[in-house]
Amino acid sequence: MFATETIAGSIFRIRQSDSRGSQTKEILIPVRATDQAALLHHHLTLTRRARDNAATMASKRTSTFVSIESRFPGLLEKVRQVFRDTENAYEGGDNPESFLWEHTMHVASIADQLARAEGLHPQIPVIAALFHDAGKFADGKYHRDGTIEEEESARIAGPLLREFGMKPADITRVLSGVKALYNEQSRKNRIGAILHDADFLSKFGAMGVASFFTKATLRGRTLRSAVIGYLSKELTYAACLPLNMHTAAGKKLATRKARDSVRFFRSLLDELREARIAALEVRPIRIPYPSRANKSLTVQLVVSPACPECGGDWDMGWSTEKGVKCEKLNMDWRCSHCGKQLETSFCLPEIV
Numbered sequence: 001m002f003a004t005e006t007i008a009g010s011i012f013r014i015r016q017s018d019s020r021g022s023q024t025k026e027i028l029i030p031v032r033a034t035d036q037a038a039l040l041h042h043h044l045t046l047t048r049r050a051r052d053n054a055a056t057m058a059s060k061r062t063s064t065f066v067s068i069e070s071r072f073p074g075l076l077e078k079v080r081q082v083f084r085d086t087e088n089a090y091e092g093g094d095n096p097e098s099f100l101w102e103h104t105m106h107v108a109s110i111a112d113q114l115a116r117a118e119g120l121h122p123q124i125p126v127i128a129a130l131f132h133d134a135g136k137f138a139d140g141k142y143h144r145d146g147t148i149e150e151e152e153s154a155r156i157a158g159p160l161l162r163e164f165g166m167k168p169a170d171i172t173r174v175l176s177g178v179k180a181l182y183n184e185q186s187r188k189n190r191i192g193a194i195l196h197d198a199d200f201l202s203k204f205g206a207m208g209v210a211s212f213f214t215k216a217t218l219r220g221r222t223l224r225s226a227v228i229g230y231l232s233k234e235l236t237y238a239a240c241l242p243l244n245m246h247t248a249a250g251k252k253l254a255t256r257k258a259r260d261s262v263r264f265f266r267s268l269l270d271e272l273r274e275a276r277i278a279a280l281e282v283r284p285i286r287i288p289y290p291s292r293a294n295k296s297l298t299v300q301l302v303v304s305p306a307c308p309e310c311g312g313d314w315d316m317g318w319s320t321e322k323g324v325k326c327e328k329l330n331m332d333w334r335c336s337h338c339g340k341q342l343e344t345s346f347c348l349p350e351i352v
């Protein structure tokens with residue numbers, strides 16, 4: 001026996017029960033309202049066997065978000081509120097939207113995809129992803145008193161998940177996955193590895209490019225200043241993305257996302273040059289990876305081919321230093337003709 005109903009506006013529920021009326025299976029499917037009538041009609045006209053097959057297929061596709069909402073009703077909304085409130089407290093505004101929540105949803109959806117590909121049940125990785133940045137603006141401050149943000153995220157997640165009735169063992173898995181992100185355990189902790197990869201992957205591909213420019217706009221940068229100031233880092237990370245991954249599924253996705261980002265940014269540089277907004281080129285430079293014997297890394301420098309003041313050639317130098325959280329690259333250019341100087345520095349991507 002099958003019973004169907006629509007719950008929560010856009011979620012379609014199919015329940016299967018045996019001859020005594022005991023429920024044997026429940027499937028939740030997110031659907032648009034316009035699809036619901038068709039789905040119902042389709043469901044009612046299928047043979048029993050075909051219905052079983054359709055139900056199995058549907059359950060495979062059922063979104064992890066829907067099953068989280070069904071298991072912990074209201075949790076997603078509660079986490080969204082945490083982001084919106086702390087981000088507003090930090091910005092001093094009253095924005096109903098949250099940039100960090102958008103990023104969070106994106107990371108959670110990639111974590112879902114990676115967990116499935118790695119043969120892990122996606123619920124815990126997705127919930128951990130929902131909290132991975134929750135402590136970024138804890139109490140309206142960015143990195144409050146130098147506290148590590150993943151510790152803050154875990155501090156927020158623990159009581160909230162208890163309140164929603166999650167089992168203590170599962171809470172421990174969520175928290176240790178989140179904390180593994182900063183203490184270099186993320187390669188050994190499978191949930192941490194998925195979070196690490198999902199977080200980096202979210203910065204590349206179409207969504208990654210979109211958030212690069214969203215961030216630039218929020219910080220008052222033009223296309224030109226965003227590209228001059230930050231594209232070297234973006235392209236260097238894109239080129240190394242597969243090397244930075246901790247999971248096989250992440251590595252596979254990284255190859256495609258990195259290629260999409262690089263292709264887009266190269267076209268953008270061509271168009272900026274044609275429009276005479278910025279004449280820049282990409283110069284790849286291979287450097288030995290600091291503190292890793294026999295490892296090297298290609299840095300993708302986005303530079304003007306000659307000094308913009310006098311057209312003279314650049315003398316270029318670079319050095320690396322150990323920063324707080326990373327190995328830092330410092331680059332400087334000096335015009336050999338007029339002496340104009342340019343500097344840039346950024347954290348080098350970690351390579352596995």
Ligand SMILES: [Fe+2]
Nearest residue numbers: 103107133199
């Ligand atoms: Fe993140």
